[in-house]
Structures are given as structure tokens and as C-alpha cells.
Amino acid sequence: MNVQRLVDAYIIGLGDNSDNSSLLQALTESITSGHISLLELVQALGSYLASEEASRRSKGVNVLSDVLNNLPTQAIPSQATEKLIEFFCARLADATCVSGILTSINALLRLPSLTDKLTVGVLNALFRDVHVQSFQYSTRSTAYKLLEIVIQSHPEAVKAMGDDFVLGFAQMLDGEKDPRSLIVAFQIVPKIVGLVDVKNNAEDLFDVIFCYFPITFKHRDGDPSAISPDSLKTALRAALTCTPYFGGMSVKPLVNKTSATSPSVKVDAFETLTAGSRVYSPDDFKPELETLVEQIREDVVMAASEDVVNAALDTLEAIYGAISPAAPSPSSPGNRIADITENSSPLDFVLKEAVFQLTADEVKNPEQVGRILRAAARSSAYNCSIVSDAVIPIIVERLNNTDALTVRRELMDVLNYILSASCDVERKAECLDADKLNLLNIYRPETAVPVDNEHSFSHIVRLKGITLLILLPRFLDGNEAAVALQTLASAAIEHNEDENVNKEGAHLLVQLAQSKPEQIKSIVLPMFFGALRESMISIHKVTRLLNTLGAIGVATSDVLLTLLQGLASLVTSNDLASGHPALVVSTIRKVIEAVAAADRSTVNVFQELLALVVAPVSDWLVGMASTKKPLSDQLIAECAKAVVAVFSKLDAGIQAEKLKPLFDRFLPAITSTNESDLCPALPLFSAAVCSCWPQTNIPVDNIAAFVDGLVTASLATNSDVHRNACLEIVASIINKTKSSPARGDLVKAALKHYELADVDVSEPVVLLHHWVARALVNCNDSVGYTCISWLISQITQSSLLSRSAAEGFSIVLGDHNWAVTQATHGVFKLLSKQRFYTTVLPEITAAFNQTESDNVKANLLVVLTNVVQHTPKSVLMNGITETVPLLLSAIRLTDGDLKAASIRTITMIILETPETLNDDIVNSVIPLLLDSTVAGNKSNTVEVRRAAHSTLTLIPEKYSFSLMQPLRKNVVRALASARDDRKRLVRSDAVKAYNKWLKFGEE
């Protein structure tokens, strides 16, 4: 192969900017396979590399760099590496070739054969011969890349160069303006500091970097570089705070920058100081401390932006933490904090001003003073002691001598901040013990206080203080803590004029539940249970108490079981006023559901919950039912939902085990054709059976016979509860049977009574079909559609059962609490809703078009509305055009909820695909909507009128003025009179619609 020809062609290609990839591939393949050597390539390039003409030289170098970059490392022999490096170093002074040479060197630096000596040579040549800033961005970027590669693969070379490397880098960076290069350069600085002691050149390096502070950069849309202002800031901050040598130079200018007017610059300066406090020497901060503290105080008091305040307080905490991290040791006078004496502690800058404020007649900015003191105290346990010792006695003394409520509240506020710092550093100051009695007195709630805002504010502050006292390590003894908790609990329980006091008490108890679960269990819970047992308790208070208990239960798993057990025994003790057991059981259910959703509990927890909480409540309910005591439907439903929440989380094996006793107890009752005493409690049994996994063994000998028995009972019984329980179980079992023949047999067993014609078509038979359809449609079984067709035929025959057949479609498609749902492991196949929609909708449309009877039409529209209501929007929009005429008829023919639902479907169509209605909107939709806004018409309920108004509001947004113009006058007139509707909600919607139409076309 002729190398020279290839090279010449390549050079010509470079000149024409044409695609050279095939030539490049040919060259690299020849070298890799050994057909030509690198030496031959260089010889072929000789005339170019040695040319007098700069552009020819540059092209030669470019060919070489392209080839080197594409060659695998093993294809470059080690002796060639040395020669090439020497050649390139010598050529670095040739400005036209620098870009190509740097790329070639980067390729060679990857080679393992490259020695550190050669690398030093490259670096020296780079720093000496190349004035990086005089080149364009791509070349500069290659130069920085070179440094990065060297630092990564030849750290010894960098160490050997030492100061020269640092100086070289500083010169190279000096004057850089492109953020893409800057971010790389800033990232290099900490790496250099890691390898070389920068002590001698710290100033040079610092100057070159610090001139960019504070860095601002706007990311433009469409900018391909992934540099964000934040990443640039962070990189600069990391560079500025990478070595303690920068401390002496950076603290002063940074402190000056904190007085800048721009909040972002302030935040940046504060955050850089915070980062510096971890690296710089504490001595660097001391001279500037007073100015800095003054500035921080100003920023916190001005509170221009919460970001600035937080950054300032973080800086204060970090710097005090760095200056005096621990108590001075008397044995080591050379210690860096040895100069802290009684008279000059760095904390004085904070304390003097705070003490001045706290002793003034009126405490100004108590919150800000408190926050500053807290930040200073939180910096270390030692600082916390100093702050507490200096401030707490002053506050305590003043509180003892002051009666002014506002001042007391403000002082307590400050005290709370300091105590919270003590809790954070987990160390209690000495002075606290001395003032213990005073503190307890301060926070003791006032008795018989008049009701006004100020009092409830100070009550809330006091409650916060009490919480902090409880949280302080080793401060309160057992009895005192108990009294404190009782105070909090009574604040949460007792009736307060200001509900915020209750809320705060409850909130604090929830917080304490995490750190003091035992005390909460032994002290707080009994108080709550006692309050719930009171006979004259209002429903509002019961709800409030139960909400608090629920929050405590969800907050910590340690209290959970005791709490729920307590609630369960409250229910079973019969001590609660009527109506309240349902609320308590509802709370139990919600807590269990929250725990299950948090996913931190194991099956064991649910077993315990079943045994200790749900089972006793269920047993109590069954006992009540068997003694024929009245039970509210809500109570039974809540308890059944609690059974579902626990039972559905158990393993299949445990479920089977727990089902046995349930079957022993309930089987005779549920399969009996007469109404038994246990009938009201049957939903509990249904909930348990429906919550089982598909693989759970149902403890009966023959499932088909069991299903048969349930169906017989459901058809014979007069009780709706009994019938529903039977049919729910039948549907659940059919749905969860995996094998299709077995499922077919079960369906046969279920429907045979009807098919054998031993029963007339009655309401229970229709209901049976609804439930079987629900079970089968969701698992995509085609037999389900036979049931659906049967139901539609019932509707079209216009029998007495047409209405219930139509309304029952909500059972087929709607949500249920436990039967055939995803939460109870029901089988839901993909696309089952789509299949239902595409299969059933044409059937409804066809039946609608064929029938003459208004009654049948109305019933078909009930089905349609149910289908539309329960079908996902994405599915619904396919083929919606055929449905539009039906929906419009639905608005004409139906009333109440169904009419409102039809109007809402129209709204949805207008929102999603307005063009579908282009033909109907003017002639049909708007006149129908206007008719629906008339209050006098009985079919136009409040919901219908509201829905019509919201649809009318939407129309001007979605359709052109030219289309609507002929109607506008009429619509505006109709809406003007709708503003005088008798119902407030309708009026408000009418006003919105009226204004929209009034302005329509004006823009």
C-alpha cells in the first residue's frame, strides 16, 4: 500500500474539509496490522512537517494527531513514543501547530510506556512555549485536558515539578474567560493541592482563582455545554477552600462580599465562608469575626430573603464551631483557643448584643435574637454552655420580674431557641440545673387565663418550651417528665378557644412520640383514651383526638400496637357514645393502611395487628350481631375495611390458617337460605375471603359446591347484606381462579340456577350477572361478555328490571372496597377496560338506534354514562365520535346525576379533542347547555347547572370566535339571567361563564 498516496489524499481532504474517515481508517488499520510502521507514516508526512509554509505544517501535524488518537495503545511502540514526544515538545513553540500537537500529546499520554521524565518534559515545554490564553477555546480546552490527564495518570511527574507546575498552571489560567474552561480549571485546583505543597505559590494561585469570585453566569437555552450557574459556583468554592494556605487571603475579601447588595452574592459569600471554616485555620477568621458577626446580625434582622438568613446563620454556626470546637484544656496553654479568657471570648460579639437586647425595656426582634443565639450555641457543646450560661440566667431573672405578657412571650421565645440548641448538641448547660425550678415555673401553664390571641400565642410558646425540657438530656426526672407530658396532652385534649393550641399540642406530642415512645405509651395514651370515654364528648372533639392518635401511631412503630390495642379495647368495652365506635374503627383502619403504605412493616406486624386489634373488634361486632344489638352500616363497613387492610397483607399460608375458624363460624350463616343472626356481620367474612391471594386454599371440600351454595343463598335471601356478601365472595373466587376450564365450571355452577330455568328473572339474578361480569371482564374472560349481552338484552326488553340492570353497570366497572380489586389481589388483565369499551359501546349504540322506547333509551344512557365514567380518559377518546350523539341524547333525556355526568363527559371531550364536536357545538351542544342552566326545570339540579356553566366557560377558550359569533348574543343574554340563580355556587359559576363570553372576541 502506498502510504504517501494515502497521506497526500488525506492532506487534500483536510484542505477541502471533506470526510476523511475512510482514509483515516485505512491508515490506522495498516499500522495496527503491521503493513506500515509509524516511522513510515512520519517519513511520508516529512515534507509537510518540515515545510516552510505554516498551513502545510499544521495539516501534517493534524494527520499525525488524528492517526495517533485512533490507534490502539499496543500499536504504538515504546521507542516511537519517546521520539514522538520529543518531536512534539520541540514543535510546541510553533503556534500554528499547537492545537494538533496538544491533541497528539494527549493521545500519547494515555500510553503506559510514557515515563514521568518525558511527562515533565512535556509540561515544561507547555508552560514555557505555549501562551495558552492566546489560543481559541478548543485549543485551551485541549491544554486543560492535558493537565487533567497528567494529574490522573502521572501524579509523580506533577509532584516532581512541584512549584513549577503550580506557577505554570497559574500563568496558564490567568485571563481565562470561558466558563467551560473555567469549570475544568477550578476542578484541577483541588487536585493540584492534593499532589503538591502550594505553600510557596499560594498567593499566585489564589489571585488567579479569587478574581472570579463571586461568579455569575447565565445559562442560555440551547447551550450544549451542560454548565449550570450552580455547578460553576460549587467548583469555584471547592477551589477556594481546598487548602488552608488560602485562608489568610480569602477570609477578609469574603467577609467584605457579605455586605454586597445582591442576595445571591451574599449567599455565595456566606456559603464559601462556611466551606472555608472546615479548612482554613481558626486564626484566619478571628480578625474578621467582629465585622462578620455584625453583618450576619444585620442580614438576619433585615431578613430580606430566607436563603440569605439561613446561609448567614449556617456560617455563624460553622465558624464558631471551627474557632472553639471543644472546651479549652487548662493543661495546654499553647492550644489555639487558649486566648479565650473571661474577658475576650469570640462569642462576646454575639452575646453582648443579645444581652443588650434582652435587658432592654422592649425586646426587639426576639425571633432573630433567638435564631442567632441558637446558631452560635449549636456550633459546639462548649459554645452551647457558654451561651446558655450567659443568657439563660438573664432571661430567667427578667421573666421572674416581668408581668407584661408580650415581653414574657418574647423572652420565652428566645429561651426556646437556646434550649433547642442544647437539645441539638445533646448537652445540657450547667446553669440549667441551677435554674431548673425557675424554668419549670416559667413554663407552668397559667390557670384561668382570659381568651385572646396573645394568651394563646404565649401558651403555644410555653408548650414548645415544655417539649424542649422533655427532650433535654438528663434534665427532668421521671415524675417531672410525666407532669410535663400530661401538660402537653391536656393542651391537645382539652377544649381551647383557639384551635391552634390544640393543634400545637398534638403536633408536639407526635414529635415526642419518636424520641419518648415509652412515656407516650404510659402517660399520654391513657389520657386520650380517658377523654374518648367521656359521655358528653362532642363529635368534633372525638375526631380531633382520633386524628392526633392516628398521627402518633403513624409516626412511630413503637407506639403503634399499644395505641391500636387501646383503641380496640375502647370499642369493645361499650364505653363509647353511640356513633363514636365507627369513628374509632375508622381511625384504626386508616392507621393500618398508612402503616401498610409506608412499607416498613413485615408480615409479623400484620399478624399481631390481626390477633390483637382487628380480631377483637370483629369478635365484638359478631357478638353484638348475634345478640341482635343494632349496628350501624358505617361501623360494619369500617371494620370490614380494617379486616381487608390487615388480611390482604398476610401470606397465603397464614391466610388459609386464619380462614378456618372464620369458615367454622360463618359458613352455616352465609349458605343458609334464611336470614341468620350473624347476617349483619357477614361483610366481615366477605372482606376476609375476598382479601385472599389467588393461591390461598379456601377451607372447603368442593369449591364449586361452595359457590353453588352461595348463589342459592343469594337468590333465596331477603337481606341485601347477605346477598351482597354471597355475591362478593362468588365474584372474588371466580376472578382468582387461574385455570380457565375451572373458572368456566365455577361460572356454570353460579349461573346454572338461572339457566336451568328453575328461577324467574328477578333482581337477585340480575345482580348475580353483574357480579359474575365484574369477575370475568377484569380478567379478560370472554364469558363475561355473554353476561353483559344478557344484561343489555334485559334492558332492551324493557322489563321491570331494566332500570336495575342498567344501574348495576356501576358494579361491573366501578370501585369496590374489597371484592375484585387490585388491593385484594384480584386478577386484572392488561387492556381489559379497552376491550370492554370497544366491545360494549357498539352494542349500546346499536341497541339505542334500534329502539323506539324512551324508557329503554334512558336506561341505555345510564349504562353509557357508567361506561364513560369508569373508563380511563385515554381509552375513552378513541371512538368518542360515535358516542357524542348518545351523550347529547343523555343530556336531553336523563336528569340529576346522570345528566351532570353526561355534561361533564362533554366537557372532557371539549378539553381533549374540541374538533370532534365542531359539527354539533353550535346547533346542539350550546342550546342544550343553555337549557340545562335554567333553574326552574326540575331535571336541572344544582350539579347539572354547575356542570353546564363550567362547560360554557370552557367553550370560548377552545373554539374560534368566528364559529361562535352568531350565538354569542344569545349566550350572553341567557348567562346574564343565570347570574340570578337561587343557589350561590351556581351564581358563582354563571358569573365566570358570563364574563368569559362577554370578553369573547374582544382580545
Added chain:
Amino acid sequence: MNITQKINDAPLVYEVVAATRGIQDSDFDDSIEDPIDAEEVYELIRNINDPEHPLTLEQLHVTNRDHIYIDDSANRVLIEFTPTIPHCSMATLIGLCIRVRLLRSLPERFKIDIKIREGTHQSETQVNKQLNDKERVAAALENTYLLDVVNQCLATAV
């Protein structure tokens, strides 16, 4: 009218109190009639924007729930508003905005009176006269520039 130079540069901004009336079951019962009350009228005007600042009349305490007097059966409503400063030249414009908002929202049977709250403006009488003169209001609303300003103030009210 030059509204680039602000009459009141730094008005006091008050916290907004959330609407007290939630939705109740009786709201859906057609047999119970809900008369139009002060609360409902306040809901209509509380979110009107001030012509000078991007703040609502409620935030500036220009309008107040307690300064609305309504008699639904007699078809009368009286709104009293409080300019932020006694020499506020925007008072007429604010009054006009309130009037237009109510004309566009209340049933046509109502007679609407808009007044400056007594003792809160130096040219109270003139402004009140201007605001309640049908013809002057109609003339003002024919001025397209003024109508634009009013519409801008009302943009947030819907």
C-alpha cells in the same frame, strides 16, 4: 393619566384572610334559596387588582367585608371603599373598577352604589358624585384606554 409615577409608593400590605364559607350539603339542596349576601359580593371584588401595584384591593384593605351593605329583597347594594392615602388620585378609577365588576357579576335587578368611606379622602364628595353618575360612568367606559385599564384590573377578579 400618567400611571408610571406612583401616587403611593409603599402601601401597607395586609395578610389575606381565607374565605370562611366552605361548601356545605345545603349548597346542593335546590329547595333552600341562598340570598346574595355581603360575603358573596366581597368574593366578587376582593381580587380586583390595584391600578398602581400588583396587589389586590383586599391586600391593601381598600375593600373590606364589613363595608358592604346589601339588601337582596330591596335589590340594593352599597360598597364603601377606603383609598390607601387621602389624596389618592386613583380613587375614581378604583371605584369605577368595582362598579364595572359588579355590573358584570350581580343580577341586573340590583342598584349599585359605590362610595368612598367617610373621612378617608380629601375630595370624597366629588369622587362619590362622579362614581354614581350613570352618564359619567357610561362616558368613561367609552374611552377605550380607560376600559383597557379597568379590564386589566379586573383580569385577576374572575
